[in-house]
Amino acid sequence: MSSQKDAHRQANIPSDTAGSAAAHESETLTSELLERLLASATPEAYLDTTTLEGRGLHEFLLELLEQKKLTRSQVIRASGINGTFCYQLFQGARHPSRDTALMLSLGMNCDLQETQRILRLSGHAELWPRKSRDAIIIFCIEHGLSREQTDDELFRFGEKTLLDGGEG
Amino acid sequence: MDDERLLRLIEHDENYELVQKLAQGPSGITEHVCDVTGAHYVRKRIPGAIAARDAWERLRSIADPRIVRVHEIYELPGELVVVCEWVEGQSLAEHVEKNGPLTQAEACDVVRELCAAVDVLHRHDIVHRDISPTNVIVTEKGPRLIDLGIARVHDSEQQKDTTTLGTWGYAAPEQYGFAQTDARSDVYALGRLLAFCLTGLRPDNPRFDEALATESSVPRPVREVIERACAFEPSARYQSTPELACALEQAMRALGSFADEGVSQQKAASLRLDAQQTDAQQPTVAQQTVTQQPIVAQQQYNPPSAKSASPVNFSSMPTLQVYAQGVSTQPTTWFKLPLGWKKLLSGLGMVFFGFWAVVFALMAIFGSKNQEFVRGVFVRITSMFFALGCAAVVVEIDLFVTNRRHYSQEVLRGELPFRIFLKRFAGVLITEAMIFLLIVLVASATHVYS
Structure with missing residues (x-):
């Protein structure tokens, strides 16, 4: 139980916090990068010698599609996002809002780490358990609920639903 | 496009299994795909900004064995998707x-x-x-x-x-x-x-x-x-x-x-x-x-x-x-003259022909009142203009038969040569009629023929 709680705690700590204890390889790598940056004398010294995140959101989404053996039409139906907008997300032609990114991750059955990455790559704040709305969404993701079920839970708690906040 | 129709199109697009991406560039993405029956195709995803749907629709109607056949065309957000036959x-x-x-x-x-x-x-x-x-x-x-x-x-x-x-x-x-x-x-x-x-x-x-x-x-x-x-x-x-x-x-x-x-x-x-x-x-x-x-x-x-x-x-x-x-045999020209000379003669003749036509019309309208118009050297001059005008028609026909370049753009668009000639002549005629009318009005105003 305690190890489970620890694992949850590690997964919930935003990756921009130094000393993140998250077990995922990229979280550890980010901490190492941060240490290297703080140890550099100038920004150029760090940037010239470090390969930063080169993958865009839509490349990551395409990777997820292939990995999870999903089709775009399935994701569009499951996420509730507008078809044209969602298709353009996969093309890299559009950029999602935070709620739309969450709808996308729920539509693709992403786990919490994948969801946090989608939020990070789309330039939004990651899910933070100290916020009640985020906590409900984290719970729903961890329990494998669909987008509609997540919205039902948010509505039950009097929180703004994802469909209301997204571009869907 | 409503969501349901779009979803059906996306599902149809996803029914093609990607075999290999062939190329990617500014003109789009070209892929080797096969459908559920195993038939192979080339699928092109062309960015909407440069896609020419009308050209592809016309291509779909062409059934020439030397040109790749277009199997189907559909639009997805931001791109035109064209599926063509696979040629070995x-x-x-x-x-x-x-x-x-x-x-x-x-x-x-x-x-x-x-x-x-x-x-x-x-x-x-x-x-x-x-x-x-x-x-x-x-x-x-x-x-x-x-x-x-x-x-x-x-x-x-x-x-x-x-x-x-x-x-x-x-x-x-x-x-x-x-x-x-x-x-x-x-x-x-x-x-x-x-x-x-x-x-x-x-x-x-x-x-x-x-x-x-x-x-x-x-x-x-x-x-x-x-x-x-x-x-x-x-x-x-x-x-x-x-x-x-x-x-x-x-x-x-x-x-x-x-x-x-x-x-x-x-x-x-x-x-x-x-x-x-x-x-x-x-x-x-x-x-x-x-x-x-x-x-x-x-x-x-x-x-x-x-x-x-x-x-x-x-x-x-x-x-x-x-x-x-x-096309294979080149017709024999009636006039062995350089192209420029032929076009000049044709143009001049058209002007003279137009001049004759305008004067003849004026003579018919005003001839009974102004006998000076009808008699004398004016008749001979207009007759000469008429003859030159007829020569222009002959030169123009020769130009079309022997040198398509003179007419190529219009002919490519499917216009008939005779209609092209009539349009040009009408333009000349209208211009000359207006000039002549202006001259007559000025002459009448200054009482030249009073």
């Missing part, structure tokens, strides 16, 4: 790279076939804009034109193309944004393609010009055809692919290597034998046009109509017969 065979570029330059007869066969294919496109007002050796597949039935990704419907109102794409070395100068491309741009590309076939060298090769000037590989009559087809100024080129085919045929006749029965069957068959051998080989990689990305050779082509497996007899091919009937 080496590209012309690969074939020449592997076997060396073509013989003169082979090169002429290929280019004349392509001229016929491109003419079909032009008759539908489509300009290919990307004719190059990598976009010609050598099959056992002859060359096939593929990759119409940047083809456009010609718009006479447009000054220049909205997008500048093409293969360097084969794209005409106007494709770089100077003016709108038209049929003559494809003529340019065919000229360059002919040069490539004969020299075995791409235009960007430093030895290309030297090889083109070598008599043994490119005889002078053929070189002159290439030079004219590839003239910088579009009006200096052959104005249509039938003209180019005709000129090439005449050049080959002059060389004595082309007989009325057609090319030597042995030489013609060698191109097809090579194509047949490639069927048994692994797919090879050819150059993609715009992006220079590798492209995998394509699959078996099953034409709708069966053809004989024996070496090709060109005189039996319906396309060349049509060409022979319509």
Whole structure:
């Protein structure tokens, strides 16, 4: 139980916090990068010698599609996002809002780490358990609920639903 | 487009299984796909900003065995998706790279076939804009034109193309944004393609010009055809692919290597034998046009109509017969004068004819009141104008029959020569009538004839 709680705690700590204890390889790598940056004398010294995140959101989404053996039409139906907008997300032609990114991750059955990455790559704040709305969404993701079920839970708690906040 | 319809289109698009991505570039993504029945296709995803849906719709209606067939077209957000048939065979570029330059007869066969294919496109007002050796597949039935990704419907109102794409070395100068491309741009590309076939060298090769000037590989009559087809100024080129085919045929006749029965069957068959051998080989990689990305050779082509497996007899091919009937013999001109003189005479005669017509009309209206108009030298002058005007009509007919360049743009658009002549004459007539009316009004006002 305690190890489970620890694992949850590690997964919930935003990756921009130094000393993140998250077990995922990229979280550890980010901490190492941060240490290297703080140890550099100038920004150029760090940037010239470090390969930063080169993958865009839509490349990551395409990777997820292939990995999870999903089709775009399935994701569009499951996420509730507008078809044209969602298709353009996969093309890299559009950029999602935070709620739309969450709808996308729920539509693709992403786990919490994948969801946090989608939020990070789309330039939004990651899910933070100290916020009640985020906590409900984290719970729903961890329990494998669909987008509609997540919205039902948010509505039950009097929180703004994802469909209301997204571009869907 | 409503969501449900879009979802159905996306699902239909996802029913095609991706076999291999062939190329990716500014003109879009080209993929080798197969459908649920196992049939193979080429799927092109063309960015919406540069896609020409009208051109693709017209292409879908074309059923020429030398042009790749369009299977279906649909739109997805931000892109036009075109599914075309999958054609097996080496590209012309690969074939020449592997076997060396073509013989003169082979090169002429290929280019004349392509001229016929491109003419079909032009008759539908489509300009290919990307004719190059990598976009010609050598099959056992002859060359096939593929990759119409940047083809456009010609718009006479447009000054220049909205997008500048093409293969360097084969794209005409106007494709770089100077003016709108038209049929003559494809003529340019065919000229360059002919040069490539004969020299075995791409235009960007430093030895290309030297090889083109070598008599043994490119005889002078053929070189002159290439030079004219590839003239910088579009009006200096052959104005249509039938003209180019005709000129090439005449050049080959002059060389004595082309007989009325057609090319030597042995030489013609060698191109097809090579194509047949490639069927048994692994797919090879050819150059993609715009992006220079590798492209995998394509699959078996099953034409709708069966053809004989024996070496090709060109005189039996319906396309060349049509060409022979319509274009191959150059009509004899009635007046052995330079083109400029003929156009000047025709123009002057049209002016005189118009002048006579206006004066005659005025005489008919005002003649009873003003007898001075009718008598005297004025009648003789107007009679002379009438005679000159008739001569203009004769010269104009001669111009059309012997020099299509004078009418080429309008004729390409399907206008009848007589209507073109009437329109021009009407313009002259209206202008002269207005000038004459002005003169009469001024004269009346100043009481010249009082």
